[in-house]
Amino acid sequence: MLNETLFHNANGYLGVRSNYEEGYPEGYQTIRGEYINGFYDYADMKQAEKLYGLVEEKQTMPNLVDTQGIRLWIEDEEFSMFQGSVIKSTRTLDMRRGVTQRYLIWKSPHGRKIEIKIRRMASFLLLPLFTIEYSVRPLNFSGKLHIRSTHIGNVKNYFDTHDPRLAGDADQHIIPGKAEYLDGISIIFSRTLKSDLSVTSAVKNILSVPAQREYKLHGSTISEEFYIEGVCENSLQLTKYTVLCDSIRYPNCRKAALECIDQAVSVPLAVWYEKQENYLNGYWKNCALHIRGDRELSIAITYNLYQLIQSVGKDSHCSIAAKGLSGEGYEGHYFWDTEMFLLPFYSLTMPELARNLIEYRYATLDFARENARILGHQSGALFPWRTIMGKECSGYFPAGSAQYHINGAIAYSIINYYLLTNDLEFIEKCGAEIVFETARLWIDLGNYSNGKFVMNDVTGPDEYTCIVNNNYYTNLLAQFNLVWAVKLYKTLREAGKMETIQQKLQLKVTEINEFKHAAQAMYLPYDSDLDINPQDDSFLAKKALDLKNIPETDYPLLMHYHPLYLYRHQVCKQADTVLAYFILEDAQSTHTMKNSFKYYEKITTHDSSLSACIFSIMASRLGMREKAYTYFRESATMDIDDTYGNTKDGIHTADMGGTYMTVVYGFGGLRVKEDGLHFAPSLPNPWDEYDFKVHYVDSLLKIEVKKCTCIITLLNGTNKTIHVYGDPYQLHDKVCIPMKIVEDTDEI
C-alpha cells in the first residue's frame, strides 16, 4: 500500500491513489481511492460519555468512485501481477512532466509475453481531469486481446479500527445514481449520504486501433469492453479520461462534467502532457531547491516539493489536508499543519496560492465564531482543530479543540504573508478580520493573575501533555497575535482602510487597548535555575520519562501508553517550546534557547512527524550543524523511506513543507521580520552548494550558498534592504557575503 501513496496523482483538486488498474486478488490489502479536496460527507461520532458541546458529527473525505479499473485478457488469460511471471516491473514518477508510469513485461502462464506501459496524470491545467494512457504490445504472439475499462460508483472508505491516526469509518458515504452511457461517455451522478453534496464522474475511453466495442450497465457500474486482434510487436493504446466535478465548485456538476470531458478530449492527450510540463517548468523555476553534492537527498527534497504542488488546494474552497490527496489518513481533515508548516512555503514562492489558503479560513470564520460560543467564549473566533468545511471534527477535545494555538498559527500565517507581500489590500479584505477575531478570543480566554495575563486549560502542539496552564508556545503566539492586531489596526487606520472592518466587527478602541495590555502582560514561563522556558506551568514538576529504557517497539508512545501516563511525565511528542523559538526567536536569549533545545531534545520522541524539521531549523539557528543535518535527513526521507510506517495512509504533507523550511529557514537562516528579510546561511558539510528563490514584496531574490560565499541576487523588482548575519545590505543587483561558520563547541 506504500507505493499506492508514494505514486499517487493529484493536482490539489483531485487525488487518485496509485492502485493497480487490473486489481488485486481477493483479500489483498489495498486502499483504493479517488478523492476531491474539500469535498466531505458527515459521519456520526458517538461520544462514549456525552458532555456539553462535544462534537457528535464530523466531516469525512469520501472515496468517490473507482475509475482506475482496466483489465486485460490475452485470449483466455487475464493479466495479473499475481499470476504468470512478471519479467520486468517498474513504477516511476516523472516530476518534470507531472506523470507517473508503470512499465511491465509479463509472461502469461501459457507463455504469451506482453509489454504494458501505463502513464497517469492529474492535470494541473484542467483540474477535474485524470488520465490513464494504457499501452499494450504483444511481444511473442498475435491473438485476441480483450480490455475491460470499468467505472464503478459503489465504493467505500478504508477502515482500520486499530489506528487512531486513521480513524475513518467503513461507511459508504457516496450513494451513486444509476450509471448512464451517453455518446461514448459513461456518467455516474452520486450524492453524499448526509451532507447534501453531489459529484459527477464522467469517463471516456479512446482506443488507438479498431475494435469490437460494447458496454454494459449494471446498477452503478459501467464496463466498456474492447475486443481487439492483437498483432505481435504492434502497440495499441487505450486512453481513459476521467473527470470528477463536485457540486461545491460546479452548481450543476453533471453538466460541468460533460463539458469538462468534451474539453479534455478536444485536443490530443499529448497537448495536455505538454501543458502539464510547462506548468511544472514554471513551478520548478521558482520553487525548486537545488542542492549539489547530495544527489540522494536532493531527490528526496524534490519529491517533497512535488507533493506540495500536488497537495495544495487551487481555490478557496479548500486547504491542504494532513495527507494531501494521497490517502485517507486523518479523513482528509485540515489542521494547523497548513498554516504553520505549509503556508510559509507558498507565501515565499507562490503568494496567489497562499491567498487561497487564507481565504479558505476567512470563508469559515463564522463557523469559528460559532465554535468559540460552544466553548463558552463571549467574543472572538476559535478555529476548529480539525475540519473540512469549517466545523470542528475533533472527537477527543483535550487533544483537539483545546489546541487553541491553531488560532495563533492562522494569525501568524497571515502576518507572515503580509510581511512578505506588503499586501495591505488583501489584509483589509480578509486577513485583518481573522487577526482581530482571534485576538478577541485570547482576551476572552485569558485572565490576569498577579498582574500577568495567564491562559489556563489549553493544549499546546505537544499532545503528550494536555490541558495545561500557560503553555509557552501558545502564550507566545497569542502575544504575537495581540501585538499584530494592534499594529494592523494602526496601519489600516492610517491607510483609511479600517472603517468597514471596525463597523462590521463592532471593534472598540478599548478592545485595542486590551489587546495591547494583555500582550504586554503576557506570562511566559521561564525557569531561572535551568535557564529554560518550561513547556507549561507544571511541566518541570513532573517525572521525566526515561526514553532510553523504552523498547523500540513501544513507539510511537501514543499507541502503547495511556494518555494520563504520558501527560504525567516529561515527555514530548514534539517540543512546542522549540517550535516557539523558531517562530519568534526574539522573545528570549540565545542562551536560553540553547538550554531549552538540549533539555527538550532529551525528552522528545519525535512521534509527531512535525518534530524533526523544527529541531533541524533550531539546530541550525543554534550552530549545531551536524544535528541540523541529521534532523533534516529525517524530515526529507520520512515518506520515501516510510520511516513512520504509516505512509500507506498518505504522505505527511506538513513534513514536506517542513523539509523546505529546514533548508530555507534552517540552513539559509531566513527570518521574515518587520525590517525585512534576514539570512544567516550555513552549508551542510556534505553539500557543495545550494540555492533557492524567494518572493519578497515586488521582487524575486535568488540565494546561492556556496562553500565560502553566499550570493544574493535581485532577479527582478525594486531594490531591497536585506540582512545577512545581522548586517544590513542594500540589494540593487547582487551581494556576495563571505560565509560565517558557527561551530557549536558543545555539540558531540
Place this chain on the structure above:
Amino acid sequence: MLNETLFHNANGYLGVRSNYEEGYPEGYQTIRGEYINGFYDYADMKQAEKLYGLVEEKQTMPNLVDTQGIRLWIEDEEFSMFQGSVIKSTRTLDMRRGVTQRYLIWKSPHGRKIEIKIRRMASFLLLPLFTIEYSVRPLNFSGKLHIRSTHIGNVKNYFDTHDPRLAGDADQHIIPGKAEYLDGISIIFSRTLKSDLSVTSAVKNILSVPAQREYKLHGSTISEEFYIEGVCENSLQLTKYTVLCDSIRYPNCRKAALECIDQAVSVPLAVWYEKQENYLNGYWKNCALHIRGDRELSIAITYNLYQLIQSVGKDSHCSIAAKGLSGEGYEGHYFWDTEMFLLPFYSLTMPELARNLIEYRYATLDFARENARILGHQSGALFPWRTIMGKECSGYFPAGSAQYHINGAIAYSIINYYLLTNDLEFIEKCGAEIVFETARLWIDLGNYSNGKFVMNDVTGPDEYTCIVNNNYYTNLLAQFNLVWAVKLYKTLREAGKMETIQQKLQLKVTEINEFKHAAQAMYLPYDSDLDINPQDDSFLAKKALDLKNIPETDYPLLMHYHPLYLYRHQVCKQADTVLAYFILEDAQSTHTMKNSFKYYEKITTHDSSLSACIFSIMASRLGMREKAYTYFRESATMDIDDTYGNTKDGIHTADMGGTYMTVVYGFGGLRVKEDGLHFAPSLPNPWDEYDFKVHYVDSLLKIEVKKCTCIITLLNGTNKTIHVYGDPYQLHDKVCIPMKIVEDTDEI
C-alpha cells in the same frame, strides 16, 4: 416517573420500580424495570477518538423481566388510570412494614365503581422474592371480572440520549428463552447478550376465589387469565409471587428459582409480611435517627434511611449502585459513593454489611491491578471509577479513571471500619491487602519535586476541574492511605498476621519506608495570603465564575457549558477541599478551614448531589449553625422533593448516606479517631432533641442530644473512653454533658 422511583421496592438484591400494574397508554413516559444488584451485561462504548487504554466495553445493569403486569377488566371495560374517573388514588410507603401500597377507587366509563388495593414487597428475608397482593372489590355492581397477570421476558433498558448522567443504551441486554408453564408456575430462563450470565424469573399467581383459569404462552411472554364472577362488596385477592435468581449467586439459577418460589408459597403471604416487619424492627431499633420537633424532616430522614437498607447489597457479589436498585441512572454502576458516603453508616450501625462492601472491593482487586497496568503503573492497584463487576466503565477518562481518589476513599473506608470495630482479623483477611496495593499506587503515581511528594494529572471529586496537579483532597487522602499502610504493617506484624500477606504481595520493607517517606513529604497546597487550601496547584490563577449572573436555567452547569469552560474557571460542582476537611480535620487549622469553607462556598454550585451534606457537616464543625441546617435540609429532601429534577432515574443513594452523616457527624460532631470516638454535639434550633445509636468495637452507644444536655449511654459492651467537645470521658453507664453552643459571629 418520579413516583416510580420514590415508591420502588428493593432489598439490596432485587429492585422493582413502582410502575402501574395495569400499564400506561401508548407513548406515556415511563421507566419500567426490575433489576438485580451486581448483575450486568457488557455493552460497547465506542470512543470518538481511539487512544491507548480507553475503555471500549462497559458493564450495564440490564432490565431483566417484567412481572409487574396485572390488567383488570370489568365486563368489557378495562381498568386504567387514564380512562373513567379516578375517585380516589393514594400511593403509600410503609417503612415500618417494608411494603408499598396503592389504594384506588375507580369509576368506569359505564359507571361501575371498584376499589383496588395493591400491596408490594421486596422481601428482606427471601431476597429473590417480590410480591404483589392485588385486591379488588366491586362497589356498586356484581358482574364479570377478568384479570390478566403477565410475565414478559422481552424487555429493554430505558434510554435518553440527552442526559450524560443517565447514559444507558436502548439495547436489549437480556435474551429471554421460551416461556414455560409448569405446575402453575411460569418460568423464563434468560441469558445476557454478551456477559454470559443468566437469570431465571418464576412467577406464581394465587387467587383467593374460584375462577376460570387459563394461560397463554407466546414466545417469551406468559399471560395467566382469570375469569371471575365478581360479587358486589366482596373482595378478592390475586397474590403474585415473583422470584428472580441469577447465575452469579445460583450456579443453577433455574433450579434455584423453582426452589425459591416453592419456599415463597409454602407459607401464607402474611408470614412474609410479619418477617419483613420484624426485620425492619431490628433495623429501626439500631439505625433510626429520632428527631423531635421537626416532623416533616424527620420523615424525610427516615425515608432516606429506609433507602439505605433497600439499596445495600446483602452479599459480597455487589455493592451499592449510585441509584440503588431504584432506576437505571448511571447504569447501576458503583462509584466512590459507597465508600465515602455510605460505608460509614453501615460501619456504625451494621458492621456485617460494611464487611460485605469491603469484601466486594477485595474480590475485584485483581481487576484494579489490571486497571493500574493499563494506566501505566508498574505496581499497585487502581480501582475503577465506575464499575459493576470490577472492570472500568468510564468512557471519558479525564472525569473518570483520572479520579484516583477512589483509591483513597476505599482505603479510608477500610481504616474507618477498623477503627470502629478493631476487627484485625478482617483486616488481615482482606482489608490490608487493599491498603497496601493502593499505597503502592500512590508511590508509583507521584514523584518528588523540590523535596515534596507531588501527584500530577489527576482529577479530584470536583469534576468541574479535571486533570490537575496536587489536588488537595487527593493528596490528603493519599497521605492518609500511606500513613495507614505503615501503621497496619506494624500492627499486623506485631500480631503475627503479616507473613502471608507480605509473601503474597512480595511487599518489601523498603516499600514501607517509601510509604512513610512519601506521606511525610506529601505536598498539600496552601495559600498563605488567603489562608486557604487551594483545590489544586493552579486553581487560584483561574478566573472566578460569577455565579450570581448565571441564569437559573443554566444549572446544572455541566448540561450547559463546555467542560473546558468549566475547567478554566474557579467553579466547583462540589468542593472537594471542604470534603477533605471533614475526612481529615487535623491536617490544618480551624481558621484555615473556615476561610476555605467561605471561599469555596461562593463558587460551589452544588450541581453534585454529594455536595450539600458535606457543606452541612463542615458548617456544623465550624459553628455555622444556620448554614448547617439549611444544607442538611437540602440533603434530606433531595429526592422527596426531586430538587435535582432527575429522581425519576433513581434515588441519590449517596446523599441518603449523606443525610445520616449530616446528623451524626454534623450535628452530633462524631469523628472516629485512633483514640476513640469524639463527639461535639449541637442541636439545630428548630429541633427539641434527637438521638442515634452507634456500634463501637464490642459496644453499642446511644447518643441523645437535648436542648441543654447531651446524654451518652453505654447500652451494652465493655467500658469505653469517649471524647466530647475534646474532653475525655470514661463511659461505664452513661455520661451527661452540658451542651456547648458555639455561635459563629461571622455568620449572616
